[in-house]
Amino acid sequence: MIALIDYGAGNIRSVQNALTRLGIESKLTNQADELRAADKIIFPGVGDASFAMNQIREYQLDTLIPTLTQPVLGICLGMQLLCNSSEEGTTDALGIFNTSVKEFQPILNVPHTGWNSCEIKSSPLFNGISSDDDFYFVHSFYAEVCTDTIATCDYIEPFSAALQKSNFFGVQFHPEKSAEIGSKLIQNFLEL
Template sequence: MKIVIIDYGAGNIQSIKFAIKRLGFTAELSNDPEVIKAADKVIFPGVGEASSAMQKLKATGLHKIVPELKQPVLGICLGMQLMCNYTAEGDTDGLGIFDVSVKRFTNTVKVPQIGWNTIEKLDSVLFKDIKEQEYVYLVHSYYAPIHETTVARSYYELEYSTALQKDNFYGTQFHPEKSSTVGAQILNNFLSL
């Protein structure tokens, strides 16, 4: 199986690579559209600030490639947010895969949310063998509201989307690569698609 992590200079790619290695697979980093298109599974990572990450994506032309992909694609954290229509962070237009606008938590709660939170109303093959209310690791200031592609929810200030799915596109707000054995199972479910 050929797993490609999109390399556009944004994020904690090493941890994802190692998490995949712990599952017995090897992932390749690439920003080459042909390599990405030919992969069996594509991972779209992202850590940092949205507008600069989007600029990097545009600079490589990958913003046009990602929405056209036909194989399973997993966006993680900021990767998931950039797959949405828009994010309030840096007033940034996203890739428009998920029809939702990403908002910021208000200061009625501590921002960023850092730590382990439960996921529930699980509604995707991504969560095969995962129980309701399992814990995942999150670190974020912006969130995708609940909408028709929501496949997992968490509560922080309000109920929001911790995972999205539309066709072959999957997104997790949490970091499966840092979410202990639960995260490993979710990552394995994605790689088994």
């Protein structure tokens, strides 16, 4: 079973729609036993980081998530919450990825909106995907490049487009909105 962490933050439905299109059943949950029993977990999110972290704490997911042992994929805000901290509302985050989340300086349009390509390091998440492929981004905050970075995107400055540490994965872009290439990435995650 694929579990989607349900903590009252946006775009869970579009992730679930993407899984349904791939013929995969999924379950929205915030229950510890259901999350522990899931084969894979997707941690979606759109919205404000400090609001989301409060929700995570409310559901006591802040102690559960770091102890998960199956593959976990954070998407957009979900990825940012797996970092050390975020400048958005200056909140502490879950501390999986050893990097912090900063706000873009408005040298170019912010939010960074649209299709962009990434410099990809070898990772099973990007099997069959090249640095020429584009993903759909929409975000005003970014994770700095660090040793966990497996893909870098350059907008205003280079930032982490994807991160990986042991069983934890995170992507800044929206694979569920990135046409076939996004479906490919979700499929790669499901095949881990």
